[in-house]
Amino acid sequence: MAQLNKFIPYGRQNIDEDDISAVAEILRSKWITQGPMIDEFEVRVAEYCGAKYAVAFNSGTSALHGALFAAGIKPGDEVITTPMSFLATANAAVYLGACPVFVDIDPNNYCLDILRIEDAITARTRAIIPVDYAGYPVNMEKIMKIARRYNLLVIEDAAHALGARRNGQIVGNQADMTMLSFHPVKHITTGEGGMIMCNNEEYYRRLKLFRSHGITSSPEQMERNEGPWYYEMQELGYNYRITDIQCALGLSQLKKLESFLEKRRQIADIYNQALGKIEWLKTPLHPPYDDSHAYHLYPVLIDPEINRRQIFDYMRSRNIWVQVHYIPIHLQPYYQKMFGYRQGDFPAAEDFYAREISLPIYPGLSEEEQDYVIEAIKATKF
Numbered sequence: 001m002a003q004l005n006k007f008i009p010y011g012r013q014n015i016d017e018d019d020i021s022a023v024a025e026i027l028r029s030k031w032i033t034q035g036p037m038i039d040e041f042e043v044r045v046a047e048y049c050g051a052k053y054a055v056a057f058n059s060g061t062s063a064l065h066g067a068l069f070a071a072g073i074k075p076g077d078e079v080i081t082t083p084m085s086f087l088a089t090a091n092a093a094v095y096l097g098a099c100p101v102f103v104d105i106d107p108n109n110y111c112l113d114i115l116r117i118e119d120a121i122t123a124r125t126r127a128i129i130p131v132d133y134a135g136y137p138v139n140m141e142k143i144m145k146i147a148r149r150y151n152l153l154v155i156e157d158a159a160h161a162l163g164a165r166r167n168g169q170i171v172g173n174q175a176d177m178t179m180l181s182f183h184p185v186k187h188i189t190t191g192e193g194g195m196i197m198c199n200n201e202e203y204y205r206r207l208k209l210f211r212s213h214g215i216t217s218s219p220e221q222m223e224r225n226e227g228p229w230y231y232e233m234q235e236l237g238y239n240y241r242i243t244d245i246q247c248a249l250g251l252s253q254l255k256k257l258e259s260f261l262e263k264r265r266q267i268a269d270i271y272n273q274a275l276g277k278i279e280w281l282k283t284p285l286h287p288p289y290d291d292s293h294a295y296h297l298y299p300v301l302i303d304p305e306i307n308r309r310q311i312f313d314y315m316r317s318r319n320i321w322v323q324v325h326y327i328p329i330h331l332q333p334y335y336q337k338m339f340g341y342r343q344g345d346f347p348a349a350e351d352f353y354a355r356e357i358s359l360p361i362y363p364g365l366s367e368e369e370q371d372y373v374i375e376a377i378k379a380t381k382f
């Protein structure tokens with residue numbers, strides 16, 4: 001097959017002239033940081049997801065840190081999550097001195113195995129962070145039932161799942177708090193950026209405090225008021241603020257979200273059809289009838305008898321920048337040193353890691369480029 005001269009990444013942003021104009025407009029305006037775009041972006045995303053409140057942060061990671069702070073996570077607490085995620089999911093708990101307790105993945109949908117959650121609950125458990133891996137909406141109804149039974153909070157890491165649906169409802173309103181990421185490979189981007197959505201006013205207040213040094217200038221929230229200049233630090237917070245420049249980009253991107261999702265789903269359908277019959281490769285599971293996948297990633301699993309590394313190297317030699325998502329968090333040296341995790345602790349996640357390859361999926365992937373990827377996969381099998 002002919003070599004394509006450009007690189008095809010596994011994911012990338014889709015920026016058009018409207019996005020550029022929206023950002024340029026803000027650069028010419030009075031406010032480039034804490035202006036009206038932030039509120040507007042929060043309101044629009046919350047509306048889309050059916051949530052009451054949204055607080056935008058300068059990354060998905062800082063947003064998760066904020067959510068766990070708002071949830072009252074303290075040193076010594078335990079937070080249950082999946083080892084098959086980006087490090088930020090578990091790191092957010094570590095930032096607050098809590099211990100991430102991993103639960104192995106369900107080998108069908110690659111999300112945390114709901115049947116194993118209860119075994120991991122102890123007297124110190126405070127929260128569960130399920131991840132909608134690749135954009136597959138986890139069964140939140142079942143997770144919430146367990147959480148309510150044990151008085152735990154659920155913070156959904158939906159970094160991969162903006163626009164996914166469960167029971168016909170857009171993800172974002174079913175957990176106690178839901179986190180989004182707007183990193184460039186995600187469904188919409190603000191450069192770096194993230195958000196927490198919730199329906200609880202107290203979480204909302206704490207999230208806003210945390211985002212900006214723990215400071216409030218709202219007279220009704222202050223312990224005292226020394227004058228119009230007065231502000232009050234009530235908690236230890238950070239500078240996790242997002243800018244108006246970024247939110248103008250986010251608002252412009254949001255208008256195109258449905259078309260981006262449609263394109264991702266079309267790409268997934270074409271892969272499913274073209275690769276579904278290859279016996280040495282497994283395509284991702286379709287969610288149940290009323291649910292829909294957001295396809296942030298398109299993960300395929302290679303048969304254990306076949307050398308995944310050779311396939312990976314071959315694809316890269318064809319300029320197809322496939323990736324592996326993810327190295328299970330418990331295998332990282334830091335997690336092994338700090339929390340005593342070992343190889344073998346979560347066999348399903350480790351098996352998945354040994355066999356996974358993420359194929360390119362993003363709205364700008366052309367039909368010709370996707371055909372090239374499919375041809376390359378078919379030309380492999382070592």
Ligand SMILES: Cc1ncc(COP(=O)(O)O)c(C=O)c1O
Nearest residue numbers: 059060061086088089159181183
């Ligand atoms: C599942 C998951 N959680 C959290 C994050 C962190 O988000 P951000 O990169 O916006 O900080 C990512 C980002 O890649 C992610 O994939």
